[in-house]
Amino acid sequence: MRIRILVTGGTFDKEYDELSGRLFFRETHLPEMLRRGRCLLDVAAETVMMIDSLELDDAGRARIVARARDCEERSVVITHGTDTMVETARALAGARLEGKTLVLTGAMVPYAFGSSDGLFNLGSALSFAQVLPPGVYVAMNGQHFAWDCVRKNTASGCFEAV
Amino acid sequence: MRIRILVTGGTFDKEYDELSGRLFFRETHLPEMLRRGRCLLDVAAETVMMIDSLELDDAGRARIVARARDCEERSVVITHGTDTMVETARALAGARLEGKTLVLTGAMVPYAFGSSDGLFNLGSALSFAQVLPPGVYVAMNGQHFAWDCVRKNTASGCFEAV
């Protein structure tokens, strides 16, 4: 079983630009993270976009949905900014991709910053993607949520059931 | 659903003793790892032992089995050295703990060493423990294996199906 990973950016992949003092995107850290996790899953990764999810619009969401629909894998992990992760989950659910297990994950702290939750979340999302039945899920904080039962608590930065 | 985590040591929890230049055990890093992963699962963790799994004997294995049997949680993650992880999985399977999902995991590099796979594996094991049916599993390299279908390839350091 091969797993498709769609990279879309988010805090997960942000870096610090030492000249401007601002956060920015360069390449995804996903390959390095898979190496560090000694991941031996059959994984096909692609970068769909590198964007702060607050800047993601309907057209961008449509591109993510299209890639999730068109890829041949039945298990798909999508790395995504946390701010609008639930909106993208809803868009994916609306596309009714029968037979596919779609798991969105991200990070509260960039992987590049040492104290990141990204590696934990990636291990979690890849695992859920292998064993959950078809559907659209958010995997954060060690938990998984069906797309229509979750929200990000913006005060705590945590995902919670609704 | 609460998850029991049984800590038994292994590379996962080794540290560097700067006076002797040797690796040793102090406290488990599990609580720090759960914080870093922003883990919000209901988790009950306990240290059963802190041991290199090459030094684990039948009596030690019996203690691990006893704790896995006696704890009230139906989902149990066991952190364990990789060298004899499969032997302990077999001992757990032999105990026929009906209705329990038992997931063993570990690390090839100590969590304290920066380049560790431990955080990835912990996220993975906690996720598998929530959704796999009752049984005894090894979760390493992003994969999960039934206890009787896995071995550690000592040349590569990876777990593989048999």
Next chain:
Amino acid sequence: MRIRILVTGGTFDKEYDELSGRLFFRETHLPEMLRRGRCLLDVAAETVMMIDSLELDDAGRARIVARARDCEERSVVITHGTDTMVETARALAGARLEGKTLVLTGAMVPYAFGSSDGLFNLGSALSFAQVLPPGVYVAMNGQHFAWDCVRKNTASGCFEAV
């Protein structure tokens, strides 16, 4: 010989706020850095301010100069944002603090981000402060510069002689 360390903020001490996604100041990381360096110098550290050096005005500079003047130590290290480090060096030189060796240093990447140059620079600045003759210096990139012979190259992020 005791060394005074005056903390003023700068990239050196910035952290990532995982709720806002922005950089901010909390406590200085200096004590942790000294522990990590196993530093056994007799050091008296104080936080004068926690500020991005682009926001440092004449009144703020006057406070730094006052503390450098009033402290009893003859060796002083000042952690400082790199953008206006040279301006503060000039203000310190203008105060003509006879008999004092004043060394400014900072970082291009926050200490908290793993890939930081901060620890290297701190080791360097503390060493220069012990052995350079009285004067005002900038210690960055492994080098030391007299206050009136240095500028920050904003294109490269490096300090260079003028």
Next chain:
Amino acid sequence: MRIRILVTGGTFDKEYDELSGRLFFRETHLPEMLRRGRCLLDVAAETVMMIDSLELDDAGRARIVARARDCEERSVVITHGTDTMVETARALAGARLEGKTLVLTGAMVPYAFGSSDGLFNLGSALSFAQVLPPGVYVAMNGQHFAWDCVRKNTASGCFEAV
């Protein structure tokens, strides 16, 4: 002014072998450390040996002395295991390399392990090497010691004046 760096191994450069669970030497981390420190000094680095300093014998010491003598630079930093750093300092002093400033440094924790003091010590040693008068020194714990006034306290792991 160019600085010669002689790499000899020591904890500074040890790595963790995830197959054997033991520490070993591969390549030196010095170039990565210089990059991380954004070091812009004119540095010529060479690996003389990669050895635990407890295994360093008279012939090995003679090789280090020979390289320190034969290199054309007047400032030399030597990375070295801490256990016999003082013995090598003595051998260097015995060679009476007139006009040369020789600074030995090392680390209590391998650079590769995240919590290392190596980067701090390297910044310190390179700085002392630029400004101390000719002689043989040990730079550890933020301090510098003349070769005949220092010992490693094996109980604390710290260097101290004698």
